[in-house]
Amino acid sequence: NAGVMQNPRHLVRRRGQEARLRCSPMKGHSHVYWYRQLPEEGLKFMVYLQKENIIDESGMPKERFSAEFPKEGPSILRIQQVVRGDSAAYFCASSPYIVDTEAFFGQGTRLTVV
Amino acid sequence: DQQVKQNSPSLSVQEGRISILNCDYTNSMFDYFLWYKKYPAEGPTFLISISSIKDKNEDGRFTVFLNKSAKHLSLHIVPSQPGDSAVYFCAASLGGSQGNLIFGKGTKLSVKP
Numbered sequence: 700n701a702g703v704m705q706n707p708r709h710l711v712r713r714r715g716q717e718a719r720l721r722c723s724p725m726k727g728h729s730h731v732y733w734y735r736q737l738p739e740e741g742l743k744f745m746v747y748l749q750k751e752n753i754i755d756e757s758g759m760p761k762e763r764f765s766a767e768f769p770k771e772g773p774s775i776l777r778i779q780q781v782v783r784g785d786s787a788a789y790f791c792a793s794s795p796y797i798v799d800t801e802a803f804f805g806q807g808t809r810l811t812v813v
Numbered sequence: 814d815q816q817v818k819q820n821s822p823s824l825s826v827q828e829g830r831i832s833i834l835n836c837d838y839t840n841s842m843f844d845y846f847l848w849y850k851k852y853p854a855e856g857p858t859f860l861i862s863i864s865s866i867k868d869k870n871e872d873g874r875f876t877v878f879l880n881k882s883a884k885h886l887s888l889h890i891v892p893s894q895p896g897d898s899a900v901y902f903c904a905a906s907l908g909g910s911q912g913n914l915i916f917g918k919g920t921k922l923s924v925k926p
Binding site: 703705732734739740741742743744747755757758790792801802803804805806807809 | 817819847849854855856857858859862902904913914915916917918919
């Protein structure tokens with residue numbers, strides 16, 4: 700049973716380009732969460748999705764960021780017109796339920812904006 | 814405004830001794846708490862959790878204590894091993910319809926042989 704898979708592991712983008720980060724949850728998990736970790740900081744919640752639905756996007760910046768979890772395929776976190784401040788590690792997690800269960804994290808995508 | 818605080822950025826412990834990592838929170842509505850361990854360049858790995866209806870949960874060398882009146886929890890590792898050296902994150906959840914975890918900034922534990 701494969702864990703949460705994120706790709707790419709490392710992504711370099713020039714300012715103004717688009718970044719697409721992919722996350723395949725663990726088998727049987729229907730809840731996906733995206734977190735961002737800035738240097739020397741803890742993980743910050745961005746968005747929580749179930750299949751075809753955004754449940755909570757309260758942590759997502761209002762502009763340039765979007766997320767989806769289609770019926771088929773991985774969850775995608777999309778960052779348009781990236782800026783240097785977007786450089787961070789982005790982690791995806793999945794869980795089978797929402798209450799009283801731990802979320803399993805992927806290895807993360809390290810985005811560097813040059 | 815940090816709702817989950819880990820006030821010690823680092824902790825150094827001798828192998829075989831006890832490691833105690835602390836975490837404070839401000840939101841009394843949190844009803845589930847978790848500890849994650851993270852190695853460099855890897856994702857966080859779930860370690861142990863506790864529901865707000867309990868005050869202690871034990872799993873092998875790891876024990877988490879919850880003091881709701883003080884809004885404080887701690888992770889005890891005994892005996893500590895060099896392989897425990899990592900960053901430990903405390904996280905809290907509102908449960909219910911909330912799907913996100915609120916993390917502290919982490920404590921870097923170094924266990925010296």
